[in-house]
Structures are given as C-alpha cells and as structure tokens.
Amino acid sequence: MYSIQQQELFSFQQLLEIKPDDRYAPILEHLDFKSVLQRLRKQSRLGPPQTLNFPAMLYSLLIAKIERMDFVKDIVRRLKTSIEFRMQCRFTGSDTTPSEASYSRLIRVLNDHQLIEMVQDGLVLDAISEGFIPGLHLAFDSSAVEAWNAVFSDGAVKRKTSRQNQKPLTPQIEQLSVPIEEDVKEETAPPPTPQKYGRGRPKKEEAIRRAEERKAYEATLSTFEKPVADMLPYTYEELMEELPRAPERCAKKNAKGFLTSWYGYKANVIVDADSQYVLTGFLSSANINDQRGGVVLLKALANKFPMLQIKHIMADKGYDAHPLYKLIHSLDAFPIIDFIHHTEPPEGFNKDFHPICEQGKAYVYDSYDPTYKTLKFTRPKECSNCPLAESGCQKVYKIKVDQDIRKNTVPARGSEGFKQLYKKRTAVERVFAYLKEYFGLHRTRHRGTRAEVDFQLSTLAYTVCKFALDKWNQQLKQVATAA
Known part of the structure; x- marks a missing residue:
C-alpha cells in the first residue's frame, strides 16, 4: 500500500503569528476594579446564579471609548461577531453575550455608587506616587458637550417615555438588583422673581416689605442659583448632590467673541498643566455658570x-x-486668572495695577516676599535720568497681596512670569481636544445618569492610556540607563 504524507498547511511559528494580538493588555493591566466588583458581586446566595462577566463588561465599555463606538448596541453586535474583540474584552468562551438591558443596568449601578470616579481617583493617585503628576501648576476650564436628541418641526425636544407603558423586563436580564428610577426628574416651576420697582427711596414700611419679599425669594433658590459666594460653606459632597445634570440650552461667547449655542451639558475638568493628566471633573447642565463649576x-x-503641593492655578x-480667588488661596496656591476690567484702574496705577511715577512710567515687578506677603516693584530704567528721580519718585513700592487678592497676584499681573504661567493654561484646552477627538466626548448619546457615566468613561480611558504610555517610557529609560 502507498503511504501518502500530506504537507502541513501552516507551521507552528505561523500559527503563533496568526493568533490575534491583545493590544489592550498593556493598558488594561493598570486598572484596579476590586472596589467596583465588590459592589457588583451578588450579595446573597439565594436567587438565580450570576452569569454576567462584569469585569469583561467594564473592559468592553472602555475599549469602546478608545475605538470610538458610540452606542451600546454596537458593543453587543461586535461581541457577537468578533472573537478577537471578545478576547480583548476578557470574555471567555463560556460567557454569554450581555444584552443592551444588562449594560443599561450596569451603567446605572456605576453612576449610583460613583464607581468609575473611584477608579479614576485611584489611577491619579498611582500617577502621583510614580511621579508622573508634579501637581505644581494646575488649570481648569469647561467645554460644551452636545446631547443627542430628536427635535421636531415645532422645536420641541423628544422626552423619554414613561416606564409605565413599557413591557416588564424578563427575569434573565435582572442580574443587578437596582431600583428603576426616571433619569430625568419632573421639572418644578421656578419661583416667582421679585417685582422690579422704580427709582426713589421707599418709605420705611415699604422697604421692610421689599426686604422680606427678597428674603423669601432667596430662600426658594437652589444651591446653584444662589450667588457664587454663598456656595463656599458647602462641602464637595453637598454640592455634587445638588448639581443639576439634566440637558439644557446654553449660549455663550467663544474665544473669538462669537456667540455659540448648544443643547446638552458642560464638561468641567481640572488638569495638571505640566503632564496634562485629568485630576478630576464632572458633567453638569449646560446652563451652569463657569464660576459655580470652578467652585x-x-x-x-x-x-x-x-x-499636592500646588503653586499656581490657571483659568481664563x-x-x-473673588470667591474663586479665595478658594485658591485656601489651597496655599496663587491664582493666575485673566482680569476683567469693569472700571478704570485706580489713580496712580496702570491696567496691570503697577504703580506709575509722575512721568507716567510704570514700576517693574521685582519679587514677592512670602514673610510679609508683599509684592515688590522697582523704578523702571527709563527713570534713571529723570530730574524727579531723587525728589519726586520713590525707588521701591511694596503692596500687600491681601489688600485685593483679585488685583494683586503672584507673580504680578503684566510681568513676564505671569505671562509664562498663563500660557500653561492651554493644557486644559488640549486635553479637551484629545477627549473630544479620540474618546468620544464631543457628543453624548445618553441622558441623565447615563450621560455622567459616559463622561467618566471618556476621562478614565484617556487617563489610563496616558498612564500606560508613561509607564512604557519609564521602562524604556530604565533599560537605556542600565545598558
């Protein structure tokens, strides 16, 4: 009999090369989901067994941000059709593909317990311990995030339908025991504004009545409707509890002076200006004032x-x-914020609040004395040959910073040091550009609690990618140094 030996189609080395490359492994290994999984783990032994792979679902949400997948249905479709994508998301062969309803319930739990924010904070702490975040110069700003909505011909926005008319969910997808609540609360009627009165001094009884009317009106205002100074006594937890999160219409001027309008949200972040790490951030309604978001x-x-040993905090x-300057000083830092001139500068000072001599020459900023908290200004070089140099003009001016913390900054306004520090503020604008271009922050397809989780996933995906890149560069430097 003839023995026919068939030649192998692929060699062993070729089979290894055909194996799909897990390119997200160097990124996902830096995430710590222990605290998240403790919340998601089944609390009781009773009931049906837990069949969902929650770590893989979390990985799939982050990978979807990196690969610019906007909808949950795209993730589910990709999991069903791509074995490589399932392996990258850490799904095993025995795991069932989660449904859209399962992802929806997971997102709700992530928002209720602020789990993604906890992972983000832990990752930032790791970056600080590794020395990737100096924390000396910070910058914060806000940016528009449009909401995905359906607008009819009459201009009305399509609202979410009531759950009373929806069919009950099947028991198979109720893996997470989370109460069902509406994402968008019912809008309450705003309090009536006080009546506007004409000019003239009212009588005593009328003045008392108007003061009581004004006091009753201010008592009905929420925390974010009160003046910015009234927000300072509140804690961070109290402010986040009162934070408006529903999509709203907002109109503001951009950097070029043109009026822009959008419907949706406003992303507020504070970043390290030297390393461009996102330290913290939140998503609010679009009509929230920037100053309130800064608080x-x-x-x-x-x-x-x-x-963090912060030295300067920059903003536009x-x-x-004044409340923001006060808060920054409470952090033992100095504010670098552009000044808005509502009135003319005081007599004897220029627009940067430098002293001016009798000939109109501005004194030059010299240094800052931390012991007495004073700014030192010296006479300009042009005044060396001035006839009033010895009699009319003094050589040195010293100004207390506490006299007006808005006008007197460290370094002084208009100085070269102030200009160089203010240029670092553009780091937050570059971070917003990265988040919108590569991590899907330019528009959110969700509303209510889901929009907040969508923002947190974008910032977490950006932070973990940057942390993984810094760790890789650190290892390459160590190898080059050892060689």
Whole structure:
C-alpha cells in the first residue's frame, strides 16, 4: 500500500503569528476594579446564579471609548461577531453575550455608587506616587458637550417615555438588583422673581416689605442659583448632590467673541498643566455658570488630593470672581486668572495695577516676599535720568497681596512670569481636544445618569492610556540607563 504524507498547511511559528494580538493588555493591566466588583458581586446566595462577566463588561465599555463606538448596541453586535474583540474584552468562551438591558443596568449601578470616579481617583493617585503628576501648576476650564436628541418641526425636544407603558423586563436580564428610577426628574416651576420697582427711596414700611419679599425669594433658590459666594460653606459632597445634570440650552461667547449655542451639558475638568493628566471633573447642565463649576472643581481637588503641593492655578477670565480667588488661596496656591476690567484702574496705577511715577512710567515687578506677603516693584530704567528721580519718585513700592487678592497676584499681573504661567493654561484646552477627538466626548448619546457615566468613561480611558504610555517610557529609560 502507498503511504501518502500530506504537507502541513501552516507551521507552528505561523500559527503563533496568526493568533490575534491583545493590544489592550498593556493598558488594561493598570486598572484596579476590586472596589467596583465588590459592589457588583451578588450579595446573597439565594436567587438565580450570576452569569454576567462584569469585569469583561467594564473592559468592553472602555475599549469602546478608545475605538470610538458610540452606542451600546454596537458593543453587543461586535461581541457577537468578533472573537478577537471578545478576547480583548476578557470574555471567555463560556460567557454569554450581555444584552443592551444588562449594560443599561450596569451603567446605572456605576453612576449610583460613583464607581468609575473611584477608579479614576485611584489611577491619579498611582500617577502621583510614580511621579508622573508634579501637581505644581494646575488649570481648569469647561467645554460644551452636545446631547443627542430628536427635535421636531415645532422645536420641541423628544422626552423619554414613561416606564409605565413599557413591557416588564424578563427575569434573565435582572442580574443587578437596582431600583428603576426616571433619569430625568419632573421639572418644578421656578419661583416667582421679585417685582422690579422704580427709582426713589421707599418709605420705611415699604422697604421692610421689599426686604422680606427678597428674603423669601432667596430662600426658594437652589444651591446653584444662589450667588457664587454663598456656595463656599458647602462641602464637595453637598454640592455634587445638588448639581443639576439634566440637558439644557446654553449660549455663550467663544474665544473669538462669537456667540455659540448648544443643547446638552458642560464638561468641567481640572488638569495638571505640566503632564496634562485629568485630576478630576464632572458633567453638569449646560446652563451652569463657569464660576459655580470652578467652585466644585476646587472643592473636589481639596477633598481628593490634599497631598499636592500646588503653586499656581490657571483659568481664563470667565472665572474672574473673588470667591474663586479665595478658594485658591485656601489651597496655599496663587491664582493666575485673566482680569476683567469693569472700571478704570485706580489713580496712580496702570491696567496691570503697577504703580506709575509722575512721568507716567510704570514700576517693574521685582519679587514677592512670602514673610510679609508683599509684592515688590522697582523704578523702571527709563527713570534713571529723570530730574524727579531723587525728589519726586520713590525707588521701591511694596503692596500687600491681601489688600485685593483679585488685583494683586503672584507673580504680578503684566510681568513676564505671569505671562509664562498663563500660557500653561492651554493644557486644559488640549486635553479637551484629545477627549473630544479620540474618546468620544464631543457628543453624548445618553441622558441623565447615563450621560455622567459616559463622561467618566471618556476621562478614565484617556487617563489610563496616558498612564500606560508613561509607564512604557519609564521602562524604556530604565533599560537605556542600565545598558
């Protein structure tokens, strides 16, 4: 008999090369989901067994952000059709593919317990311990996030239908015991504004009545409707509990002075200006004032990362408010915020609040004395040959910073040091560009609690990618040094 030996189609080395490459392994290995899994784990031995692979579901949500997948249905479809994608998300062959309802319930639990925020904070603490975040210069800002909505011809926005008319969910997908609540609360009627009165001084009884009317109106205002100074006594947890999260219409001027309008949300973040790490952030309604968002960011910074030795915090002129300067000084840091001139500078000072000599020459900023908290200004070089140099003009001016913390900054406004520090503020704008271009933050397809988780997933995906890249560069430097 003839023995025919068939030649092998692939060699062993070729089979290894055909194996799909797990390119997300160097990124996902830096995530610690222990605290998240403790919340998601089944609390009782009774009932049906837990069949969902929650770590793999979390990985799939992050990978979807990196691969710019906007909808949960795209994740489910990809899991059903791509074995390589299932392996990258850490699904095993025996795991069932989660449904869209299972992802929806997972997202609700993540938002109720702020689990993604906990993972983000832990990752930032790891970056601080590794030395990737200096924490000396920080910058914060806000950016528009459009909401995905259906607008009819009459301009009305399609609202979510009531769950009373929906069919009950099957027991197989109720893996998470979470109460069902509406994402968007019923809108309450705003309190009536006080009546506007004409000019003239009212009588005593009328003045008392108007004061009581004004006091009753202010008592009906929420925390984010009160003046910015009234928000300072609140803690970070209290502010986040009162934070409006529903999509709203907002209109504001951009950097070029043009009026822009959008419907949706506002992303508020504070980043390290030197390393471009996102320290913390939150998603709010679009109509929230930037200064109120800045108060929440600074409160979060003091609450989460008190170990940072911050020197300067930068922001644009939209945050030029006395309460924000006060909060920044409470962190033992100096504010670098562009000034809004509502009135002319005081007599004897220029627009940067430098002293001016009798000839109109501005004194030059010299240094800052931390012992007495004073700014030192010296006479300009042009005044060396001035006839009033010895009699009319003094050589040195010293100004207390506490006289006006808005006008007197360290370094002084208009100085070269102030300009160089203010240029670092653009780091937060670059971070927003990365989040919108590569991590899907330019528009959210969710509403209510799901929109907040969508923002947190974008920031977490950005942070873990940056952390993985810094760790890789650190290892390459160590290998080059050892060689």
